[in-house]
Amino acid sequence: MPSNAGAAEAFREIADLLxxxxxxxxxxxxxxxxxxxxxxxxxxxxxxxxxxxxxxxGVGDAIAEKIREYLATGxxxxxxxxxxxxxxxxxxxxxxxxxxxxxxxxxxxxLGIEGPSALAAAIDAGRLDGVKGFGPKKxxxxxxxxxxxxxxxxxxxxxxxxxEVYPVAERIVNALRARAPADRVEAAGSxxxxxxxxxxxxxxxxxxxxxxxxxxxxxxxxxxxxxxxxGTKETVVLSTGLQVDLRVVEPAAFGxxxxxxxxxxxxxxxxxxxxxxxxxxxxxxxxxxxxxRVAGRTEEEVYAALGLAWVPPEVREDQGxxxxxxxxxxxxxxxxxxxxxxxxxxxxxxxxxAADVDRLRAAARARGVTSLGVVVGGVRxxxxxxxxxxxxxxxxxxxxxxxxxxxxxxxxxxxxxxxPLRGLEHDYRIVRPTRDAPDPxxxxxxxxxxxxxHLGGGGEEGVGRVRRWVEWAREVGAAVEVGPxxxxxxxxxxxxxxxxxxxxxxxxxxxxxxxxPTAPIALGFARRAGAEPRDVxxxxxxRAEPRxxxxxxx
DNA sequence: GCCGTTTTCGGCCCGACTGTTTTCAGTCG
Numbered sequence: 001m002p003s004n005a006g007a008a009e010a011f012r013e014i015a016d017l018l019x020x021x022x023x024x025x026x027x028x029x030x031x032x033x034x035x036x037x038x039x040x041x042x043x044x045x046x047x048x049x050x051x052x053x054x055x056x057x058g059v060g061d062a063i064a065e066k067i068r069e070y071l072a073t074g075x076x077x078x079x080x081x082x083x084x085x086x087x088x089x090x091x092x093x094x095x096x097x098x099x100x101x102x103x104x105x106x107x108x109x110x111l112g113i114e115g116p117s118a119l120a121a122a123i124d125a126g127r128l129d130g131v132k133g134f135g136p137k138k139x140x141x142x143x144x145x146x147x148x149x150x151x152x153x154x155x156x157x158x159x160x161x162x163x164e165v166y167p168v169a170e171r172i173v174n175a176l177r178a179r180a181p182a183d184r185v186e187a188a189g190s191x192x193x194x195x196x197x198x199x200x201x202x203x204x205x206x207x208x209x210x211x212x213x214x215x216x217x218x219x220x221x222x223x224x225x226x227x228x229x230x231g232t233k234e235t236v237v238l239s240t241g242l243q244v245d246l247r248v249v250e251p252a253a254f255g256x257x258x259x260x261x262x263x264x265x266x267x268x269x270x271x272x273x274x275x276x277x278x279x280x281x282x283x284x285x286x287x288x289x290x291x292x293r294v295a296g297r298t299e300e301e302v303y304a305a306l307g308l309a310w311v312p313p314e315v316r317e318d319q320g321x322x323x324x325x326x327x328x329x330x331x332x333x334x335x336x337x338x339x340x341x342x343x344x345x346x347x348x349x350x351x352x353x354a355a356d357v358d359r360l361r362a363a364a365r366a367r368g369v370t371s372l373g374v375v376v377g378g379v380r381x382x383x384x385x386x387x388x389x390x391x392x393x394x395x396x397x398x399x400x401x402x403x404x405x406x407x408x409x410x411x412x413x414x415x416x417x418x419x420p421l422r423g424l425e426h427d428y429r430i431v432r433p434t435r436d437a438p439d440p441x442x443x444x445x446x447x448x449x450x451x452x453x454h455l456g457g458g459g460e461e462g463v464g465r466v467r468r469w470v471e472w473a474r475e476v477g478a479a480v481e482v483g484p485x486x487x488x489x490x491x492x493x494x495x496x497x498x499x500x501x502x503x504x505x506x507x508x509x510x511x512x513x514x515x516x517p518t519a520p521i522a523l524g525f526a527r528r529a530g531a532e533p534r535d536v537x538x539x540x541x542x543r544a545e546p547r548x549x550x551x552x553x554x
Numbered sequence: 555g556c557c558g559t560t561t562t563c564g565g566c567c568c569g570a571c572t573g574t575t576t577t578c579a580g581t582c583g
Binding site: 023026027029030032033057059060061063098100101102103132133134135137138141189199228229230231232233235263265268269271273275276281282283284285 | 555556557560565566567568569570571572573574575579580581582583
């Protein structure tokens, strides 16, 4: 079954194979197309059916044709030819740490080495000794790369989910702010853009004493190994295996460096081409006209020097945001922390009492949350439903009053209310899809549906399911919940919800620990989807008071 | 292979770091 992910993977493989064949610009063209395809919110087949493949950034005539071949037959003849021409092991050698296409190609063409195991044998046999460009250090490095690839196969540690990286990044940034002689410390890279996964963590420091910053950084307890250290950058590996790159720049260059190291690569390339057109040059130290630095202290300065409005990090993917920033107006204001004055979906534990309710209220007040949806019933992992103890329910009701900005919500599976709560006035339903019922059931009469929660469960086969639920949310006027994790909606699907006209709901993490990463990440995902304040629902929609009387009581 | 209110051809980001090279090539981000 052809899929967007499958097409993207095929183009990445083409890029790798072209790399070892020594092609100069084609590999990046195929990779750019692969990245664009991955961010699509609809199936390639649907785009192809409308004859709009060329509208995908980075897709021209040649790649559009290959997409059509892939959709029709599940394979791409060009890729099959490349696979036939290049031994699979050559790409594997290219992926070894510290090696690249040039070196892999030399091993293959000059020495007849066709893969990592043959490379190991060649090193053991001394076949690299005396080869131009390979001194003892380089040979040792290659040998160690082969060894570590054997221990950790494939592409190494890979990319980590952002919710795992978030607490680590917070700790490192805070520790450097406390212990290093630094003006400013910020995490940059795909972490700052709130990508769903993070490869390496980039941390940027503004300081005039890089050596002292590196010393403080290397001494952090989670640092396992210092991989390299120069005058302006240091790379370490944490005990979790996460690689962290630290860059130190002077304060006058901090904005330019933050812009540069936040990326994305495509966004930066686009900015530089604009700079070139204006007779300017952009690098991580500033925007230059000749030798004169005309901007660099802040990101806003850098964008302004290029005639652009400042672009929020979460949308810097060269998917149209540069053109929007060039229109001469401010960039559309994306939803921010202070817009989130309500939380539709707060859970209290099954045994919650009045003190828990008070704590929740206090947490809400402290974060500027003036309306709360409190789930008084829920669904356990085994599918059974529960309600709060009657006593706690009564206390919640008594404290809630009519104007406290608190409403109750009842969380259900896809089919109706749990029996004990049927008929309660003022209840809104929060519906969560389950594996057993992947599709929405016909809407039963009762309280309105406020929210579809824990949607997602992504993967290729989950795509259609997400689309059906988003469509259903639009029909019944529900919002969809955005957040990290396998059951939540990431930025791609938040984008789909926005395009469908479905409001987003974002958690504030009110009942979690204070450093609960879920809330800021969910906000970042919504911003990646381009969500503005009006796209987010923070309170239940106004509705007429229910006419019918309660038909039962718990 | 893609792209273009300077271009449909001739560009395609740019600097840090390492190892090996006596002035640079390759990798990385």
